[in-house]
Structures are given as C-alpha cells and as structure tokens.
Amino acid sequence: MRIILSLFIVITLISCTNDDGAGGTYVKPSIDYKGKFRKGHVRKPVSTDKNAINNRTRSKYYYETRGKYRKRNK
Numbered sequence: 001m002r003i004i005l006s007l008f009i010v011i012t013l014i015s016c017t018n019d020d021g022a023g024g025t026y027v028k029p030s031i032d033y034k035g036k037f038r039k040g041h042v043r044k045p046v047s048t049d050k051n052a053i054n055n056r057t058r059s060k061y062y063y064e065t066r067g068k069y070r071k072r073n074k
Helices: 002-015 052-067
Strands: 025-027 041-042
Touching: none
Parallel strands: none
Antiparallel strands: 025 041
C-alpha cells in the first residue's frame, strides 16, 4: 500500500511542474480589464527556425484574404 501511495505522489509531483521542457515562459494568473480571471499557463518560446518569419507572414496573409476570420463585404 505504501508503494502505491508513494508512486502516486511521485507521479503527481512530476505532472504538476510548470516547465514544459522546451524553454517556455510561465505567465502568472491575472485578472483582465473586464474583471475576468485568466488562468496561469506556459507560453511557448519564440521559434528559432530561419523560416519562422516567412511562415508567420504567409499565414497572416492567408487568414486576411481567404481564411475563416476574413471580413466579408456585404
């Protein structure tokens, strides 16, 4: 019984760490300007890929011209 309990505690402690292993930044919980609670989370790190800026620009262009969030002319 003690082995099972200690194993459960170890697994719980390992799963509760805030480090995602990829060098992200922890953002603390806060309250936004509307008074809503924002949960704490780990923000993904900035990409070091040499094509990252090109990919972001291409993605932004797609969503502005053909994507789901396009402003529709009536």
